Amino acid sequence: MNIGEIAQRAGVSRSTVSYALSGKRPVSEDTRQKIQRVIDELGYQPNASARALANGRTNTIGLVFPPAGNHYTGMQLDFIGSVVEAAAAYDYDVLLSPSGVDSDRSFQRLLGERRVDGAILMEIRLQDDRIDHLTEVGFPSVAIGRTAQPEGSWWVGLDHTALASACVHHLADLGHRRVAFVNRPEQLLRAGYESAQRGLDGFTKAAAERGLTVRTYCCGDDAASGLACLERILRDDPATTALVTLNEAALGGLYRGLAQAGRHVPLDFSVTGVVASRWAETVTPQLTAADVPAEEMGRLAVDLLVQRLDHPGTPARYHLLAPPISLRASTGPAGTPALP
Amino acid sequence: MNIGEIAQRAGVSRSTVSYALSGKRPVSEDTRQKIQRVIDELGYQPNASARALANGRTNTIGLVFPPAGNHYTGMQLDFIGSVVEAAAAYDYDVLLSPSGVDSDRSFQRLLGERRVDGAILMEIRLQDDRIDHLTEVGFPSVAIGRTAQPEGSWWVGLDHTALASACVHHLADLGHRRVAFVNRPEQLLRAGYESAQRGLDGFTKAAAERGLTVRTYCCGDDAASGLACLERILRDDPATTALVTLNEAALGGLYRGLAQAGRHVPLDFSVTGVVASRWAETVTPQLTAADVPAEEMGRLAVDLLVQRLDHPGTPARYHLLAPPISLRASTGPAGTPALP
DNA sequence: TGAATTCATCGAACCGGTTCGAACGATCTT
DNA sequence: AAGATCGTTCGAACCGGTTCGATGAATTCA
Numbered sequence: 001m002n003i004g005e006i007a008q009r010a011g012v013s014r015s016t017v018s019y020a021l022s023g024k025r026p027v028s029e030d031t032r033q034k035i036q037r038v039i040d041e042l043g044y045q046p047n048a049s050a051r052a053l054a055n056g057r058t059n060t061i062g063l064v065f066p067p068a069g070n071h072y073t074g075m076q077l078d079f080i081g082s083v084v085e086a087a088a089a090y091d092y093d094v095l096l097s098p099s100g101v102d103s104d105r106s107f108q109r110l111l112g113e114r115r116v117d118g119a120i121l122m123e124i125r126l127q128d129d130r131i132d133h134l135t136e137v138g139f140p141s142v143a144i145g146r147t148a149q150p151e152g153s154w155w156v157g158l159d160h161t162a163l164a165s166a167c168v169h170h171l172a173d174l175g176h177r178r179v180a181f182v183n184r185p186e187q188l189l190r191a192g193y194e195s196a197q198r199g200l201d202g203f204t205k206a207a208a209e210r211g212l213t214v215r216t217y218c219c220g221d222d223a224a225s226g227l228a229c230l231e232r233i234l235r236d237d238p239a240t241t242a243l244v245t246l247n248e249a250a251l252g253g254l255y256r257g258l259a260q261a262g263r264h265v266p267l268d269f270s271v272t273g274v275v276a277s278r279w280a281e282t283v284t285p286q287l288t289a290a291d292v293p294a295e296e297m298g299r300l301a302v303d304l305l306v307q308r309l310d311h312p313g314t315p316a317r318y319h320l321l322a323p324p325i326s327l328r329a330s331t332g333p334a335g336t337p338a339l340p
Numbered sequence: 341m342n343i344g345e346i347a348q349r350a351g352v353s354r355s356t357v358s359y360a361l362s363g364k365r366p367v368s369e370d371t372r373q374k375i376q377r378v379i380d381e382l383g384y385q386p387n388a389s390a391r392a393l394a395n396g397r398t399n400t401i402g403l404v405f406p407p408a409g410n411h412y413t414g415m416q417l418d419f420i421g422s423v424v425e426a427a428a429a430y431d432y433d434v435l436l437s438p439s440g441v442d443s444d445r446s447f448q449r450l451l452g453e454r455r456v457d458g459a460i461l462m463e464i465r466l467q468d469d470r471i472d473h474l475t476e477v478g479f480p481s482v483a484i485g486r487t488a489q490p491e492g493s494w495w496v497g498l499d500h501t502a503l504a505s506a507c508v509h510h511l512a513d514l515g516h517r518r519v520a521f522v523n524r525p526e527q528l529l530r531a532g533y534e535s536a537q538r539g540l541d542g543f544t545k546a547a548a549e550r551g552l553t554v555r556t557y558c559c560g561d562d563a564a565s566g567l568a569c570l571e572r573i574l575r576d577d578p579a580t581t582a583l584v585t586l587n588e589a590a591l592g593g594l595y596r597g598l599a600q601a602g603r604h605v606p607l608d609f610s611v612t613g614v615v616a617s618r619w620a621e622t623v624t625p626q627l628t629a630a631d632v633p634a635e636e637m638g639r640l641a642v643d644l645l646v647q648r649l650d651h652p653g654t655p656a657r658y659h660l661l662a663p664p665i666s667l668r669a670s671t672g673p674a675g676t677p678a679l680p
Numbered sequence: 681t682g683a684a685t686t687c688a689t690c691g692a693a694c695c696g697g698t699t700c701g702a703a704c705g706a707t708c709t710t
Numbered sequence: 711a712a713g714a715t716c717g718t719t720c721g722a723a724c725c726g727g728t729t730c731g732a733t734g735a736a737t738t739c740a
Contacts, residue, residue, distance in 0.1 A: 002725090002726050002727080003726065003727060003728095004726075004727095012689075012690085013689065013690045013691070014690090014691095014726090014727080014728095015689080015690065015691080015692095015728080015729075015730095016688085016689060016690075018727070018728060018729080019688095019689090019728095019729090022728080024728090024729085025688085025689095025729090026687070026688070027688075027689085028687085028688060028689090031688080031689085043452070045448070045449070045452030045453050046453065046726080046727065047393070047453060047454050047725085047726055047727065048449075048453035048454055048455045049389045049390075049392035049393040049398065049454065049455075049725085049726080049727090050389075050393050050695090050725070050726035050727035050728090051453075051726080051727055051728080052389035052695095052727090053387070053389040053390050053393050053694095053695050053696065053697085053725090053726080053727070053728095054694080054695055054726080054727045054728045054729085055695085055727085055728060055729090056695080058389065060435070063436075067425060067428075074414070074417075076417070077414075077416070077417040077420075080417075080420065080436075084436045084438050085407060085438060088407075088438055088446055093435055093436070093437070093446075093449075093450075093455065094435070094436045095400070095433055095434070095435050095436075096403075096420075096424045096433070096434045096435075096436060097433070098424050098425060098428055106428055106433075108385070109385070109388075109433075112383070112385030113385050113386065113387060113388035113391075114387050114388060114389065115388045115389075115433065222618070222621070223621045223622045223626075224621070249622075251622070252621070252622030252623060252624065253622070255624060256624040259624055278562070281562070281563045281564070281592070282563045282589075282591070282592030282593070283592060284592065284595060284596040284599055286563075342695090342696050342697080343696065343697060343698095344696075344697095352719075352720085353719065353720050353721070354696090354697080354698095354720095354721095355698080355699075355700095355719080355720065355721080355722095356718085356719060356720075358697070358698060358699080359698090359699090359718095359719090362698080364698085364699085365699090365718090365719095366717070366718075367718075367719085368717080368718060368719090371718085371719085386696080386697065387695085387696055387697065389695085389696080389697090390695070390696035390697035390698090390725090391696080391697055391698080392697090392725095393695090393696080393697070393698095393724095393725050393726065393727085394696080394697045394698045394699085394724080394725055395697085395698060395699090395725085396725080
């Protein structure tokens with residue numbers, strides 16, 4: 001069933017039906033009702049492809065996220081959920097595209113085949129060819145994350161430098177002097193992932209400021225890697241009394257490692273980091289951490305994108321968030337650890 | 341840039357370009373190359389909406405999942421990831437639709453506006469009006485989950501009855517006599533969620549078979565609820581020595597509750613259940629559980645759907661999976677618990 | 681009473697592909 | 711040499727909407 005059939009049954013032309021539905025030209029109350037009755041009776045809904053072809057808008061936004069392999073973290077789930085929800089509120093659908101780099105076929109299709117009106121990108125790298133490309137061709141997009149030169153592009157970001165720094169200061173204030181840093185996997189750090197790079201940066205600078213002795217580690221995104229990483233930390237420097245982690249997925253493993261090493265959190269070892277609150281609350285003791293406001297970020301990204309779509313030519317906008325550290329139960333004053 | 345422009349520059353007609361690209365009719369090697377050169381030079385990609393309008397296929401599948409509110413669990417994330425990945429392998433895109441019930445607007449749009457060729461549904465209820473509706477109108481879809489009367493519909497399911505039953509037998513074999521069951525939230529159980537209903541059923545029957553003393557609980561999908569639930573369990577029957585949980589998100593809270601009550605897992609309390617392996621491995625001690633093969637299920641669902649799309653009229657197919665219990669570290673022989 | 685204005689509606693063109701039947705020249709038969 | 715056959719290519723129609731200019735009837739004004 002199509003608009004022609006509706007028009008026939010209502011005894012009007014196709015264009016009148018179209019105008020009655022869109023309201024872009026006045027239609028008399030009589031005919032409007034006649035048309036509406038037919039539509040209700042037949043349960044007519046206009047074909048999305050035809051509409052998209054005619055007016056050049058798909059009413060769909062693309063959500064570009066990295067393919068698995070690097071396993072999904074809880075944060076990514078929260079992003080996806082909130083983006084979909086926020087988009088639905090604006091009557092936009094969300095098309096998922098698993099693409100890490102500009103050259104991915106799925107990414108090329110998204111743009112080239114005009115499947116979406118705009119895109120939201122996740123897992124940003126400091127040098128990100130996807131964003132360079134989109135900015136170059138002027139394709140409406142918003143990044144969840146911030147590149148090295150974010151000027152002129154639209155984004156919603158977390159101040160990872162400040163967050164990692166806040167963790168260091170929190171630990172230093174508690175008297176910790178020897179602190180380890182558990183980053184995302186080495187491959188991501190090398191690829192230039194923003195959170196991994198800026199987080200490391202913030203940690204290192206703040207530690208230097210406070211004169212701490214630190215070691216930094218990369219760690220796979222799973223519990224087993226977390227366990228292995230913690231063993232290395234205590235082997236490399238048994239006097240370590242605290243750690244900061246950006247690695248949500250390794251958290252369970254880190255805790256397990258501490259338990260196995262006979263360290264009690266927070267009595268003789270403190271743990272903190274940057275983690276979504278949902279996950280910080282599942283471990284025991286609950287993690288004192290800078291809570292990643294994933295839901296808010298997803299919503300803000302959609303807000304920005306819709307704004308950009310509705311008002312082309314608006315100068316670039318962004319949101320830089322720096323949530324405070326939520327004090328829970330995983331950090332405490334440094335004791336006097338037994339030196340080897 | 342469109343197919344007409346390519347045709348002009350290559351000095352052929354639009355139909356020839358179309359045939360050169362689709363291969364549905366022979367095109368001479370010469371013209372094919374001429375066309376290909378122009379396409380490469382201009383970076384032409386056919387417009388997805390136009391193509392969808394012309395041939396009636398969008399090359400997109402819909403993934404219908406419940407709106408947040410009931411917070412996402414790790415399993416859902418795994419499903420989404422694997423579905424997107426498997427679909428990409430078939431050159432299908434994935435459109436997300438947050439819809440719990442048939443009447444949701446987003447769900448109606450997916451179907452009525454012909455945005456997708458087929459759909460995959462998550463979080464199935466035993467009586468599910470979405471599936472009834474789809475079956476009725478013959479819309480190609482595959483459910484991840486199984487309704488009460490699954491005959492004639494396509495699905496990939498987990499044998500929750502058998503899984504919960506296996507957990508009970510495992511505990512009974514270890515000598516446990518008083519066992520609690522931690523289900524998903526009451527609202528989901530009441531709504532008739534398949535896993536909650538069949539899991540409860542399997543647990544209850546197996547417990548009766550083995551003559552166990554049991555209590556069953558519903559529990560919110562978060563750590564705080566898990567903690568509260570565990571406190572209730574021990575208050576209701578302090579002699580309880582083991583529990584079975586379907587609730588992944590509450591797991592952290594259950595563990596915390598046990599620790600606070602001074603119970604050591606697995607020495608004087610055993611925990612098991614049905615949980616995706618990734619999450620079973622993050623807790624300490626690692627959870628002995630029937631691992632939900634979320635990735636495999638997502639992949640199978642896409643396989644089935646593509647098959648159904650490619651060969652309309654094929655009789656309904658399904659996969660019922662019953663993964664074995666993975667022995668990890670959270671269960672052990674029942675001691676002689678101090679009775680009150 | 682005729683001209684100007686307003687309002688509602690219509691027909692046709694267009695968006696960018698796909699597909700069908702027809703036409704073309706070259707080769708093969710007989 | 712005329713006719714049949716084949717491989718290529720073209721033009722036109724179609725998918726189902728949107729949008730623009732035109733038309734005609736009703737209303738207002740001079």
